[in-house]
Amino acid sequence: MDIARSEDPDIGIPATCRICEARQGVVCGALAAAQLRELSRHSTRRKVDAGREIVAQGEEVTSYSNIMDGVVKLCKVMPDGRQQIVGLQFAPDFIGRPFVPESTLSAEAATPAEICVFPRGLLDRMIADTPELRHNLHAQALKELDAARDWMLTLGRRTAQEKVASLLYLIATHAEPETTSSTAFDLPLSRAEIADFLGLTIETVSRQMTKLRKQGVIRIENNRHIVVPDMDELERLVSA
Amino acid sequence: MDIARSEDPDIGIPATCRICEARQGVVCGALAAAQLRELSRHSTRRKVDAGREIVAQGEEVTSYSNIMDGVVKLCKVMPDGRQQIVGLQFAPDFIGRPFVPESTLSAEAATPAEICVFPRGLLDRMIADTPELRHNLHAQALKELDAARDWMLTLGRRTAQEKVASLLYLIATHAEPETTSSTAFDLPLSRAEIADFLGLTIETVSRQMTKLRKQGVIRIENNRHIVVPDMDELERLVSA
DNA sequence: CGTGACGTTGACACTAGTCAAAATTTGTGG
DNA sequence: CCACAAATTTTGACTAGTGTCAACGTCACG
Known part of the structure; x- marks a missing residue:
């Protein structure tokens, strides 16, 4: 019935997703039930110890992640070891860079964290198919750009x-x-x-x-x- | 004839656009001939003296621009006057922030510059209609984000x-x-x-x-x- | 040729960095 | 649960690198 349908918007949505903190996040908030089901089948939820690297600087990226819990720092290091944190990400932020093969920075858990890992190819396909997802990622990029520029003022002045x-x-x-x-x-x-x-x-x-x-x-x-x-x-x- | 068509991809494209340095840029490179014609009808090319402001910090934005020539600096200023340049843009870069009503930074010509000004509403409509344009803007945002983070390393370390x-x-x-x-x-x-x-x-x-x-x-x-x-x-x- | 904006140089002050040691917290095994 | 070791944080003494203030040079322009 229409009433039943309108009262339960979670019909067809995987159980894991229903209770997920990132359900309304940048990625999953833009997906249809069928997409969520497929993504959920190929994703793994993973605990990451504090200090553990999630993505390495200069390495090929084969997966994206959602932060479910904890704080992740984005770092740049110089050959001589000097280091700069260029961003902090909190749940339910998305980690990953579409369109580019390798990462120019490393992502590392600052606190014990929990992340949901998606295979790159699959999400890339969903990005190609889903305008709303593209829009969300674009908006997040602009948000991060503003944050980075605000921090430049802090660092410089x-x-x-x-x-x-x-x-x-x-x-x-x-x-x-x-x-x-x-x-x-x-x-x-x-x-x-x-x-x-x-x-x-x-x-x-x-x-x-x-x-x-x-x-x-x-x-x-x-x-x-x-x-x-x-x-x-x-x-x-x-x-x- | 097919040959004629393939030999002149500029058919139907305004004369101003044909000789334009930004013809293959982020915005105009993504537009069809009809869109270029319409955009060109409502755009104005403008010279900007060095030091002149193009967009003011905290002000509502009613237009976007392409940099045709010169260098534009993006600035943030603190209430006490301390100032930080958070980005440099060169021709044929695009200046403007879709989706957001007002600018969090000011854009100012660093050298004598020439810009092509588009009314915001019109370009917003083209953004909504043109996936390739959205993609280009997304890619430019990611490029600027990388540049900002590189500069954070410079500022901090x-x-x-x-x-x-x-x-x-x-x-x-x-x-x-x-x-x-x-x-x-x-x-x-x-x-x-x-x-x-x-x-x-x-x-x-x-x-x-x-x-x-x-x-x-x-x-x-x-x-x-x-x-x-x-x-x-x-x-x-x-x-x- | 004077005037003003911009850039350089010098003397000095002060913020933040360096090196070293002590204090505190955290983790580990008995 | 305690004792000890390791890691982290704090504190101190001193130094180096930038900032500040002031004077001087240089260049473009009326």
């Missing part, structure tokens, strides 16, 4: 203190959707990773964090857990 | 000398397609703009340029004209 405040603000707004004036969260990154994201050294990051703590802008519990009593104060320090 | 070398290398490879070992070109940016691109001060840029000159890596004629006797040497200093 902000002081160490502003950089650290920017990072805390970024994590806070991505981890905690609620915009109450007080916030608490766990840092998904080590001090070394924060340094690689901000273009600083570990020591400078540590010193700036201590300074923010002594100023009362944040409280630090067990290194990773941060409490921000007043988000407005933190935002002020970003001077955006 | 390279020294002043490496930064200046990176910029010279970037300009040299975009201005002079030939890859002979020796190259000469005009800088499209003032020292102040170079500083804003590299996250440095004017003085540091100036000092590093003199240093490169004294090392024999470059020759400087009239401030803007640069000669690179040995590109490999310059590339080595980028330590990419």
Whole structure:
């Protein structure tokens, strides 16, 4: 009956997908039930330890993934070992670059993560067949471009203190959707990773964090857990 | 006759477009003859003085443009006036952001430039109608994303000398397609703009340029004209 | 020939980096 | 559950690299 149909939009959708956090994400949100069924048959859900590489810089890419849980960092490294994190991705973001054979950067789990891996050929075919999917990927690319350019401003023109405040603000707004004036969260990154994201050294990051703590802008519990009593104060320090 | 048709692919194409540098560009390369005619009827070619703004940060966008000649810089400015150039665009690049009402950055002519301006609504309609155009815009977005992330590495992890070398290398490879070992070109940016691109001060840029000159890596004629006797040497200093 | 914009150079200050050591947290095996 | 080892973070002393401020040069233009 029409009523039954309109009341259950999940008819024909695999059970795994129904409870999936990325069901409405960039990729799966654009697929029809039949496509979801086929994709789900060939995908594997996989746990990734923190620090484990998902895609290697300069390597041929044979699969794409959805982040189901955790945080993934996108890195560039120089031959001499200097490193820069050029992006952070959160669930349910999509990892992968259509149209290009190999990746110019590496993707690595920053926290223990869970990803859903799609074979490249299959998803490429669905991209070719599905205008809405293409549109979603285009929109995500533009979103990432904006994020990258915002961060360029941070890297080029902000002081160490502003950089650290920017990072805390970024994590806070991505981890905690609620915009109450007080916030608490766990840092998904080590001090070394924060340094690689901000273009600083570990020591400078540590010193700036201590300074923010002594100023009362944040409280630090067990290194990773941060409490921000007043988000407005933190935002002020970003001077955006 | 078939022969005539295959020998002249420009049948039905406006005269202005036939001699246009951007004819095979991201936008016009994807359009059919009829679309080109319509777009050409509603476009205006315009000269823009160096330093003149094309799109303002935070302003509603009512038009898109093709760069026909010259170099355009994409800038972000902070409330206190600190500024960062987040991208350089060369002819025949496309300027504009589909899907979004207003620009998060400003576009400004770095050199005297010539642009071809399209009304937004018309091009939006063509984007909706033309899969190849959407694909080209998507591909350009990905290219810009790669460029932005490459530059993040430069901003975050390279020294002043490496930064200046990176910029010279970037300009040299975009201005002079030939890859002979020796190259000469005009800088499209003032020292102040170079500083804003590299996250440095004017003085540091100036000092590093003199240093490169004294090392024999470059020759400087009239401030803007640069000669690179040995590109490999310059590339080595980028330590990419 | 003067004027103003742009670029260079110098002296000095200060931010962030380097190197080293101590403190804290995390993980492991008994 | 505790003790110890390893990893991570913090802190300190010192240095190097950029920034700041100021003066001087140079070039284009009226």
